[in-house]
Amino acid sequence: MRVSVIGGGRVDEEDRERAEAVGRELAERGHEIVCGGLGGVMEAACRGAKEAEDPARTVGILPTDDSADANEFVDVPIATGMGNARNALVVGNGDAAIAIDGKYGTLSEIALALDRGSPVATLGSHDVEGAEPVESAAGAVTFVEDALQR
Numbered sequence: 001m002r003v004s005v006i007g008g009g010r011v012d013e014e015d016r017e018r019a020e021a022v023g024r025e026l027a028e029r030g031h032e033i034v035c036g037g038l039g040g041v042m043e044a045a046c047r048g049a050k051e052a053e054d055p056a057r058t059v060g061i062l063p064t065d066d067s068a069d070a071n072e073f074v075d076v077p078i079a080t081g082m083g084n085a086r087n088a089l090v091v092g093n094g095d096a097a098i099a100i101d102g103k104y105g106t107l108s109e110i111a112l113a114l115d116r117g118s119p120v121a122t123l124g125s126h127d128v129e130g131a132e133p134v135e136s137a138a139g140a141v142t143f144v145e146d147a148l149q150r
Contacts, residue, residue, distance in 0.1 A: 004094030007041025023048025046073030119147030
């Protein structure tokens with residue numbers, strides 16, 4: 001499964017740790033990560049995925065037109081030059097989404113994912129009808145796995 005990990009470009013220590021834990025959990029369960037490819041939640045999730053015993057492949061769909069802008073933990077950088085319009089590509093390339101923290105860009109990604117029928121778990125992020133608030137990285141990954149098996 002490929003999971004879009006979405007969230008703030010700048011995060012505090014608690015959200016950084018949450019994102020790293022989500023990345024590790026996804027990797028340990030054999031899933032790939034799609035993200036926006038920059039810093040904050042995106043970088044932390046990719047870092048966590050690379051720290052796992054069996055690292056996951058990470059895809060960064062960048063808002064810029066330069067693949068060198070990707071964080072160092074992205075395996076496959078995709079430069080779009082689309083700015084925030086690339087949010088549709090981030091969630092469109094995942095089977096599910098996990099949102100951590102975030103502001104309006106994350107809120108748009110949650111809405112886009114829900115609109116396309118993808119399951120969305122929120123971990124310290126926006127409270128949106130249709131998305132499932134969870135308390136841990138394991139809970140987030142379990143929710144999206146279970147939702148996709150239904």
